[in-house]
Amino acid sequence: MVLLIGFSLILGSAAIAQDRGEHIVLTGSPSLMEWEKFKMQPHDNWWMNFIRASRIRIDQLRQQYGPSAKITWLVYQRGYERRQKQEHENLFSIIQSVKDKYGLNLIFFNSVDQVCYYLNYGDDRPNNKIETFDYFGHSNRACFMLDYSNEIGSASKVWLHENELATKLHHGIFTGTRLCKAGVATRPRACRRCGIRPPARK
Numbered sequence: 001m002v003l004l005i006g007f008s009l010i011l012g013s014a015a016i017a018q019d020r021g022e023h024i025v026l027t028g029s030p031s032l033m034e035w036e037k038f039k040m041q042p043h044d045n046w047w048m049n050f051i052r053a054s055r056i057r058i059d060q061l062r063q064q065y066g067p068s069a070k071i072t073w074l075v076y077q078r079g080y081e082r083r084q085k086q087e088h089e090n091l092f093s094i095i096q097s098v099k100d101k102y103g104l105n106l107i108f109f110n111s112v113d114q115v116c117y118y119l120n121y122g123d124d125r126p127n128n129k130i131e132t133f134d135y136f137g138h139s140n141r142a143c144f145m146l147d148y149s150n151e152i153g154s155a156s157k158v159w160l161h162e163n164e165l166a167t168k169l170h171h172g173i174f175t176g177t178r179l180c181k182a183g184v185a186t187r188p189r190a191c192r193r194c195g196i197r198p199p200a201r202k
Helices: 049-065 077-087 091-102 112-121 162-168
Strands: 003-011 022-027 070-076 105-109 130-139 143-145 159-161 178-182
Touching (some): 022 049, 022 112, 049 070, 049 091, 049 130, 070 091, 077 091, 105 112, 112 159, 112 162
Parallel strands (some): 022 070, 022 130
Antiparallel strands (some): 003 130, 003 178, 130 143, 143 159
């Protein structure tokens, strides 16, 4: 079962802290109606599903960490280019408006390798580690599916599986105490890479 999720990797204190590290928001793309129209319950009738959720989280980050905190927004470009043809409007102007409003470092990507490269190196990763990480997009319990039902119906060509984390991500790129939180309807699991177990669901 594919789930629409917001995944947060929250590192360090919840208190206001400026310039401790970089805050990264990763946003996947919506599905296309050419695939979803055949389903009883189509995904993503509204193209801004994940953009809107990302904007809300970005606003929270800006309020919590202050105006000087570095927030990088990684957005899957090809998925929104394909969805733009369906919508007949300029989706990227809306994405750009979020970037301008919150003073973001906006990066469009087209592969998981590009995402992992930025996570590993950033502008200066040894001196600017990742303080928080949030993902908004399609997923199952083990895999981020950044283009689910966008290029291929009910499938993904751009994904990041939990079993790939140890080989694709470097050690030492995050700061502080790591806490994995996932707002999904699945059984909480420990992160296999860092060994942190999410809080039990109530």
